[in-house]
Amino acid sequence: MTITTLKLNLGPQHPSTHGVLRLLLELDGEKILSCEPDVGYLHRGMEKMAEKMSYIQYLPTVDRIDYLAGFFYSELLCRIIENATGIELPDKVRAIRVMLLELNRISSHLLWVGAFLMDLGAVSPFFYAFREREMILRFFEKLTGQRMMYNYFVFGGVRKDIEYLDDVNEIISVLPEKINDYEKIITENPIFLRRTEKKGVLEAGKAINYAITGVNLRASGIDYDYRNQDSLYKGFDFRTIVLEGKDAWARYKVRIMEMRESINIIKQALDYLKKAKPLEQHLIPPVNLKLPEGDYTAQIEAPRGLACCFVRSDGTDKPCRLKWRTGSYYSVNLLRELLVGEYLNDAIAVAGSLDIILPEVDK
């Protein structure tokens, strides 16, 4: 008897691929025999672009690397410049940045909760999640003028002083209740459990070998959160969420628990900002900014895993080489092994649970 297999293109237009990811699957019946991810449909040449631009010209574009978590990449580029020029951030700027980063992390996780449940066929959580995300985006719009591409962090500080703290206060007073509501609908839901428990099991050793970071690594039982080493977060008290589940359900649960932890961090930043004096900052003059010759690296814990930026400067006002490391790129690479042996209808659940976003993959 000969076994005939079927080659199936999942994507690039499939609604559950969160953008334009194409997975080339080889199927035996409904069982996946092999998976070959194909990316590059959203390539904008962020790294090549950097070599033709001065640092301040490049800064507004980096929000587009991950349009759901733009603050993180602005922060990363600012951090490179600040480290290279030896500027220490004032405490108020640190508090503002931490607060905005964590709000951004919550909005990104909220979108994931909605989109993931939609992948599994449950439509209503999408609207609940977007209702709360909207509150955060409204606040961002008031503060920065933009809902997604903020361009708010500048070298050495922020573009203008923080305002509308009452909005933040309202967000963090409403959110815990709403997250409880999500948990009531989703966490113990028997259909959800059957679709996510023991699906896409990622052993710790394999996760490390594939350079998986962030939530997906912590859901496999490895305690690694770059925020613990990050000087920006110094003085903030928070826990690292680690679960041993290793499956898609654990990745969901870690994200929910992380949102609660982020609210905790925002509370601390907010308490500080309410009492703080008006902002005094010494911005780095961005015109004709030249970095001293050498290599600079910076890292940050972004919602989709560790993000790194590498800059090699030759002493001019443009970087000689600039490289981004993004978490999603490695999650896509992991799919070639994680999907093997699963059934086709679980492929969406497993790929969705890794929180892949394609602009971050393609850069």
Next chain:
Amino acid sequence: MNWEEFERVFNDCILEGNKIIIKSKLHEVIKFVIDNYTYNMLKEITACDIGNGKTELIYHLYSVVDEEDLFISVTVTDEAESIVDIFKSAIADENEIYDMFGIRFAGNEDLKRLYMPEDWKGFPLRKDYVQDDTRLAWNDNNDT
């Protein structure tokens, strides 16, 4: 970190802070480092065109146990040693470097164009790259 043993085995390397600069034997060095120290994650591989047709590859290793970063730098011309048998994450990095710099990795047969179209000529992040593909708008001769 005890580097005496490392320097005894590989005597022509230079140690600068947490960066090791080696001349060759990349696969052997990385194997030695992960076997003898606690480094277990390859965060990324960065390639830099340093002129004269040479490219510097910087391997960013990390130890989850000790929370330490280590950089290993090696300079290659057209071909480098693949480490996909040690780190599976290198499949992604090596493919990206092939696409952008045209470096082949011996031992990784699966290299293909990743971001660029399959029939694209040239490797965009090399310093000697000329943007002369006819599909680019500014190279369209009919548009004069």
